[in-house]
Amino acid sequence: MTDQTESIRREMTRNINAVEGSREYLEAKHGQVWDTTQLQQEFSVEGFLAPFVLVRKSDGVRGTLKFQHDPRFYFGFEPE
Template identity: 45%
Template sequence: MLTNEMEKAFEMEKNYKLNRPEWNTKELQEDFEVISFSYGMVSVVRKFDGQKGFMDFNHSPRVYFNFIATD
């Protein structure tokens, strides 16, 4: 049985993941067109709506996150 504190922690983690989605390389290629790379940042176009933007990424493990729309 989970305690209230554990339930709150699980709920916080779930909300964090929903509000800060992450993509691995394969997922990124499915959801975005990559325009260019820079150190720790990638310029992309979101495929489903054509929205341009930037994302941060970590090298190891390679994870893309923090999509920020432009124009």
């Protein structure tokens, strides 16, 4: 099976990780930011497909977040 989004996702991942985004940088650019512990407290993770993670909030709302690798932060929640 061919993943038709792979090249797009790879480019997005490169762009996200090209600049080491501090928490402050990401908050200024994307709003709320979560580290791994905060993500686990507020969301149930249903799947990863870099640079996206499929999540369900504690209130049942399902959506996606983007993430950067190092330091690992999650941001840009988009509800379905």
